[in-house]
Amino acid sequence: MSPDSSPVRLHVVTGKGGTGKTTVAAALALALASDGRTVLLVETEGRQGVAQLFDTPPLPYEERRVAVTRGGGEVKALAIDVEEALLDYLDMFYNLRRAGRALRKMGAIDFATSIAPGLRDVLITGKVKEAVTRRHDGRPVYDAVVVDAPPTGRITRFLNVTNEMGQLARSGPIKTQSDGVMAVLRSPQTAVHLVTLLEDMPVQETADAIDELTKAELPVGSVIVNMATEPVLPVEELTRAAEGRLTGADLAPALAAAHLTGGPELAQALVAEVTEHARRWAGQDALRDEVEALGRPTIELPLLTGPMDLGSLFELAARLEDHLRTEVAAA
Incomplete structure (x- = not known):
């Protein structure tokens, strides 16, 4: 400038x-x-x-x-x-x-x-x-x-x-x-x-x-x-998690492939974390719309x-x- x-x-x-x-x-x-x-x-x-x-x-x-x-x-x-x-x-x-x-x-x-x-x-x-x-x-x-x-x-x-x-x-x-x-x-x-x-x-x-x-x-x-x-998952997966459609069974194959122990308990704990993140991101995205509606030039800093x-x-x-x-x- x-x-x-x-x-x-x-x-x-x-x-x-x-x-x-x-x-x-x-x-x-x-x-x-x-x-x-x-x-x-x-x-x-x-x-x-x-x-x-x-x-x-x-x-x-x-x-x-x-x-x-x-x-x-x-x-x-x-x-x-x-x-x-x-x-x-x-x-x-x-x-x-x-x-x-x-x-x-x-x-x-x-x-x-x-x-x-x-x-x-x-x-x-x-x-x-x-x-x-x-x-x-x-x-x-x-x-x-x-x-x-x-x-x-x-x-x-x-x-x-x-x-x-x-x-x-x-x-x-x-x-x-x-x-x-x-x-x-x-x-x-x-x-x-x-x-x-x-x-x-x-x-x-x-x-x-x-x-x-x-x-x-x-x-x-x-x-x-x-x-x-920034979101840690693709938009489609975030939407799915925010809607509560992600389950421990969905994560089990990936956890097994990574040789992580913990079984269903670990999978459910990760599901809870991902769901919380997805819902927080969805809330932030809604607030982005409110900020945009203010009608002022906007910039995001990380x-x-x-x-x-x-x-x-x-x-x-x-x-x-x-x-x-x-x-x-x-x-």
């Missing part, structure tokens, strides 16, 4: 807890950074999940390189610290960084962000907007920005809270900043991607989030089905065995890169 081929430069990744959205966000950043591009990966929830994935020390509040990609591309990562983001805001609009540091020593900043959690989201989205629009020598500093965002249950409020803040302020820096953030978030250069599993709750939360994002006029991108498994390391991230990134190329070609 060439950055010139797609207007999207801000990729917001969300998903129900446990779907692997941080892993997908990291893999997407690697995919976008291929062929010499520079991508910023932003972590918003303070869990240092990005640092763990890239096997680096905890990230400070500064943009640090965490990976190099094909063609000399690079991924930088930033873990947003809300207090530092507020200091940036006070300095940028009011020239009050020194006063802000005094407030932090008094604990006032932590108090303010605790009693007004919406303020945290305003500061985070403001920092993201600044990274997207930052320029050097007339061109963007980053070819793309990927945000490991809050889960689907609060993604719309997270992205739309600045709009609500702007409605309260009729003029001044807060109004200007709010309008600027929403102009980026609602523009064609933003896409909100939703990560799901082929399970009932994640798929339902994905559908609900798409409805909420659409009503808030926030641009929905792709649905990414993570940790998808369930990888073993720990998630940098090699695994690059494997997922290759799948995402192919998907991005296909989307651009179809546009």
Whole structure:
């Protein structure tokens, strides 16, 4: 995918807890950074999940390189610290960084962000907007920005809270900043991607989030089905097993040919395992239809065995890169 081929430069990744959205966000950043591009990966929830994935020390509040990609591309990562983001805001609009540091020593900043959690989201989205629009020598500093965002249950409020803040302020820096953030978030250069599993709750939360994002006029991108498994039997055999038509007698000849002991007991145990697998696969297949009915571009990422390391991230990134190329070609 060439950055010139797609207007999207801000990729917001969300998903129900446990779907692997941080892993997908990291893999997407690697995919976008291929062929010499520079991508910023932003972590918003303070869990240092990005640092763990890239096997680096905890990230400070500064943009640090965490990976190099094909063609000399690079991924930088930033873990947003809300207090530092507020200091940036006070300095940028009011020239009050020194006063802000005094407030932090008094604990006032932590108090303010605790009693007004919406303020945290305003500061985070403001920092993201600044990274997207930052320029050097007339061109963007980053070819793309990927945000490991809050889960689907609060993604719309997270992205739309600045709009609500702007409605309260009729003029001044807060109004200007709010309008600027929403102009980026609602523009064609933003896409909100939703990560799901082929399970009932994640798929339902994905559908609900798409409805909420659409009503808030926030641009929905792709649905990414993570940790998808492959069937271990041909479709015909899976259907037969799911319908309960597989018996121990069907497996007995193969077990005997393999010189496996255990007799009918082993055969029946294997039948139970195969039937469970087949019914689980049938359920997943039905959920695939529900995901397709959402009407968004969809990609499946495989369930990888073993720990998630940098090699695994690059494997997922290759799948995402192919998907991005296909989307651009179809546009």
